[in-house]
Amino acid sequence: MARQERAIKTRKVILEAAGAVFDEHGYTATTIAMVLERAEVTKGALYFHFPSKESLAQAVLDEQIPRGAVPPQPCKLQELVDITFVFGQRLLNNSLLKGSVRLAVDQCAPPGVDHSGPYRQWADHLVLVLEQAAAQGELLPTVEPRQTVELLVGAFAGIQLMSRALTDRADLAERISVLWGHILPSVAVPGLLTGIDRSPDRGVRVLAGIEETDADEAELDLSRR
């Protein structure tokens, strides 16, 4: 592996370990030593990438959007729906995302860590998708994309929280489906409503497609060496 490639891999290993530790213990109780033990990297490697616990937390917080990608859809509202289901599905077993969401939600982080970041980043990201939907004539004329995406981001944050508290997120996909069932009629033009797939297993199906593509690309990557 080239040096840069190795550095990227190490950074990823550290982030994943940090996400897991933040998820289990929260910001305050997490120590660099705990992350080191989980990541099985040297102290020097960790401090090379992250000079402090704050910077580690900030990097974990900033990972949500890059990990929220889904395949583009001709219907942009469907793509928006997919983003929520895929993120919900990933929250079930991705420790980095779990830790990131806990950091955004807990009040424990010190002033140096901007835990409002994910809310703003998600809204900025999703508003582009909703504006594309508007440009394609998918939205009712009453929709103000910024208001709608901020509602979605806030509501999603709370729904995953409630699902975590009640069922350790086992019913999260059901709850996301109910959210869309209530919101779509106020957002989509009537002709689109029945065509948008918001069944609870949507996330599993979209994710299966993504992972196949990832595996194909990895294979391609390997055959190139």
Added chain:
Amino acid sequence: MARQERAIKTRKVILEAAGAVFDEHGYTATTIAMVLERAEVTKGALYFHFPSKESLAQAVLDEQIPRGAVPPQPCKLQELVDITFVFGQRLLNNSLLKGSVRLAVDQCAPPGVDHSGPYRQWADHLVLVLEQAAAQGELLPTVEPRQTVELLVGAFAGIQLMSRALTDRADLAERISVLWGHILPSVAVPGLLTGIDRSPDRGVRVLAGIEETDADEAELDLSRR
């Protein structure tokens, strides 16, 4: 004051102090000593009411519903809307509620504290209001009251969280108004839609009415002595 009355007042003072300390420091960092100092009561008085930090946290968590009362309305959907606006408004300056919400949202509380309580209690409370709305013919036939109230509770939790992170809750009433703007058309029969008041200052106005009533009752109470 009779002895029982004094005990009720002391319990209230302790709960309010505990709410404030939990709000500022979170569960883990809060100590009984901090609550004692804030409440200005004796150690004996505190332990008489709350034998442990867990029991104190549990009592703070259980205060949300009793403090969510609003005047009954002929239109039950309006009453439901009012509950959300009034709770949002109270969250701005009621330390006990702020602390209670932080305990429900933070993952820090130990297994002994049931921080899923407020989600279930709110849903159980609100479903009764929505069922009354159904009985009065206010709801579309597609509405399943339990699903809708669980969505409302989860979405509200996240919306207040996002509002806290971005504006220290200054825009919470606006966000609650946007939530209802998106949800009501999927819930209410069309004839009711324009009649339901969901303007952002709804909470302030309803609360002004409640406080007048409270003041009147206190006066009446005093004149009886």
